Amino acid sequence: MIKRSARDIRRRNRFDALRCVYAAPGPVSRQEIATATGLSFATVANLTAELLDAGVLLEAGQENSGAGRPRATLAVNPQRGALVGVDISETFIHVELFDLSMTTRHELRHPLPERDSKPDEVIEHLVGLVSRLLEAARVPAHQVLGIGVSVPGQVEPEGGVSVFSPYWAWHDVPLRAMLAERLNLPLFLDNPLKAATVAEMWFGAGRGVDDLAVITLRTGVGVGIAVDGHLLRGATNSAGEWGHTCLVLDGRPCRCGSGGCVETYVGAPGIMRTLAETDPGSALLHPDDQAATIEAIARAADDGDEVALAVIAKTGRYLGAAVANLINLVNPQVLVLSDWVAAKLGERLLHVTREVAADHALAQAFRAVDLRLCALPHNPVSLGAATFALEGFLNDHEIFGSVASRRPTPA
């Protein structure tokens, strides 16, 4: 059973306080943090003292509170260090460097061939990209607080192992151990579903939301679920494999070995199959390039192309029914359509998805949900991967130890 210790609560409160600072458009006072988080002023004073000591926050000025003496305001200290977020996808690797205010300093992208990639090849690309990234941004490695890596499929974060990646048929690949020899950085491993969700929890539509679901639409498909600020991981960190839930019994065969899975209809390869079925010789289809095909569908739909519009309508019909399943099962307050397929097909896909979901979902649960597109800039998965590294840094007992909690509360 999970132990609920005083340390867990303090860490949780530290996250909440810091999320509040990130969320604010400018520097914030301790009073504002207390109001936004529901924590007592004494607790906030204690937490911010700890974060100031660690150099994560800095005093950014003072604000006039109307009556009484001016209040000190706080901001994240971008100079405290850098974080690297890595999105290893089925078709590309994306690396992004952030300062501690989570502003992008530099990013690089490398395509992967649309065939089986081997772990060694991927690691070779990754190490080269990270090295070029730091060089281009002129950030020495010792300033990097941590690196977060997202890989598709089932992941075992503590051991740093890719347990199963269906697209490449990877089994039990010890990525952390393999990378430790090449990158001397604290490394945090998880998958794109979890990464996209953590990005929304810290910096997007999930801030302050108790019941959140974030759908990732890319080559693979899945959902991240967060309840009361905690990611739902399940018994073996494989919760969220909504892409491999059956929507059409005996439907399209899936790379997971089952059939009729959501992913076979709304993942990029699934949408390509729908396009090929709708118009077998379509010029929109780039058989070896998922991104180019989805992009072509989006552009053609803007021009009123009937095939493109039909493909989006069919995709939305599947997606809407599958989204209704999530609404009925999870009853989220906010449900985000995230990642590059959702970004490219945008409002057009959202519109039909919402209409179909309304027909399939229970009325009360549908009324309760705010279904929307991801509004984060850049790649939510790289941002989320870097956020895992940020969380790892904030969990560092040497920096945020139990001593600080015994500090007397400032008057």
Added chain:
Amino acid sequence: MIKRSARDIRRRNRFDALRCVYAAPGPVSRQEIATATGLSFATVANLTAELLDAGVLLEAGQENSGAGRPRATLAVNPQRGALVGVDISETFIHVELFDLSMTTRHELRHPLPERDSKPDEVIEHLVGLVSRLLEAARVPAHQVLGIGVSVPGQVEPEGGVSVFSPYWAWHDVPLRAMLAERLNLPLFLDNPLKAATVAEMWFGAGRGVDDLAVITLRTGVGVGIAVDGHLLRGATNSAGEWGHTCLVLDGRPCRCGSGGCVETYVGAPGIMRTLAETDPGSALLHPDDQAATIEAIARAADDGDEVALAVIAKTGRYLGAAVANLINLVNPQVLVLSDWVAAKLGERLLHVTREVAADHALAQAFRAVDLRLCALPHNPVSLGAATFALEGFLNDHEIFGSVASRRPTPA
């Protein structure tokens, strides 16, 4: 955002300590509670002092701990009061009286006609049943600590409102207000999915399990999900409507207004439809009696009847695929098939469900789950409803106030 106060943690620890006492085959020592819950001995001493003060626990004797002085052992005090659990189902009302050790003192059952029941009629039956129940058990009303009521469909527990019950087309029925005029008892309202799950968390397969899912198979179908000892409720307490997730796009029409829902295949009426499709004139079919039909299928299967075996195989095929969806999405450690349809079809249904789920689920998540039948005696929904009343009593601030927490820890 949910506030995490010291009071919440203390209540949570109180539940954990008491669950441990219920779980034990006999009286337990404070040391045993501390070991089982992971709480410190000082915390356990504090919690048990509070529960002894409130009369919930009593000193049951002493055990010889080998070395040192004998340890006092504790047990639940059955005399502290009684709890009533009510299961309003689509086809019956079941009321059960428990003492505080959760031993059944008496129970009554009343069939409901398989047609639209009106709230007034149901309440009339319910009030009569509760009155007869207390009379038969010779328990005066003032000894009843609370009554828990389960009604099918979406429920708003705080207001005590049945928001939507698809089977009867109830909308926004203020059950608590209607019952308050007739029963002068603290009343706790929820639905069978939540009740069956809470029963497993306190008294069954969910004890000490961090990732639990409990499937309710009756007229309606759904799942209760509990993470780290907390029920997943969602934004409007309608999480768990797995019965209304789509398994067969454009499949059987559902009373919820959608189609292809899990419930239309594995709920009692869905199984009756499968039977009618398999053998249109089957003697096993009792068109107006769900329980008699499912019972007849179970008995005929025991005798090797091919139609009955085919119906169970087809039902298991749907159920297995739908269970795999839950395994992939929620990744539970324990998944219980509960309620009367699961109880009647038993091991035979479990076996085929497990085989089909193994084909559909991701291997890692399937290996992680313990899929089993409910082992609770009697009706898990009535027990769970009474458990909501127990939790309500344990949350009573007048009895379990903040003063007790400041009590000095016994040496």
